[in-house]
Amino acid sequence: MGKLEGKIALITGGTSGIGLATAQQCVHEGAYVFITGRREPELAAAVKAIGSHVTGVQGDVANLGDLDRLFTQIKREKGRLDSVFANAGVATFAPFGEITEEHYDAIFNVHGSGEEASKPFWPPLPGRPPPAPPAGAARSKAQCGPERPGHAA
Ligand SMILES: NC(=O)c1ccc[n+]([C@@H]2O[C@H](COP(=O)([O-])OP(=O)(O)OC[C@H]3O[C@@H](n4cnc5c(N)ncnc54)[C@H](OP(=O)(O)O)[C@@H]3O)[C@@H](O)[C@H]2O)c1
Numbered sequence: 001m002g003k004l005e006g007k008i009a010l011i012t013g014g015t016s017g018i019g020l021a022t023a024q025q026c027v028h029e030g031a032y033v034f035i036t037g038r039r040e041p042e043l044a045a046a047v048k049a050i051g052s053h054v055t056g057v058q059g060d061v062a063n064l065g066d067l068d069r070l071f072t073q074i075k076r077e078k079g080r081l082d083s084v085f086a087n088a089g090v091a092t093f094a095p096f097g098e099i100t101e102e103h104y105d106a107i108f109n110v111h112g113s114g115e116e117a118s119k120p121f122w123p124p125l126p127g128r129p130p131p132a133p134p135a136g137a138a139r140s141k142a143q144c145g146p147e148r149p150g151h152a153a
Helices: 017-028 040-050 065-078 101-111 114-116 139-148
Strands: 008-011 032-037 052-057 083-085
Touching: 008 017, 008 065, 017 083, 032 040, 032 065, 040 052, 040 065, 052 065, 083 139
Parallel strands: 008 032, 008 083, 032 052
Antiparallel strands: none
């Protein structure tokens, strides 16, 4: 019996590199995985490479609408989520002095969104209220809380 038997895992950016290898290992250990990526052909190829116990969901983790759709699908199909690997990422570089707010936002919107968006799945801590809906997966998207009615815990 694998270490992850029966677990439901989400691996963002699961179509190549570290994410794909992690997804394959999770399935090998008995988990069912959801993987994401922006490019459809790469997503389809990754789903094929993993083989079974996998669903590919196309989307951009920096897009709150895509994240809503992703978590709604997981909730509908599996009812829960045991593990999130917020792996999707990009590295774009700029010299000191030439880093713009757009550049900063583009990087942090990708690298900071997964954990925030998965909060509706987190179990409440004993004696504490359930986690509030995300107050903003990134600072340029501060209005996202009220737009996420489907995720109230
Ligand atoms: N490799 C390294 O040496 C290294 C070092 C430090 C940190 N990291 C971090 O580790 C993670 C994985 O690295 P890797 O080398 O395995 O990367 P990779 O092979 O380039 O894979 C990146 C994955 O993320 C997806 N992705 C990128 N932007 C996305 C977005 N906005 N929304 C959804 N999916 C997105 C890509 O698919 P699409 O392009 O189709 O969306 C792909 O599946 C990244 O976060 C990276 O920054 C890597």
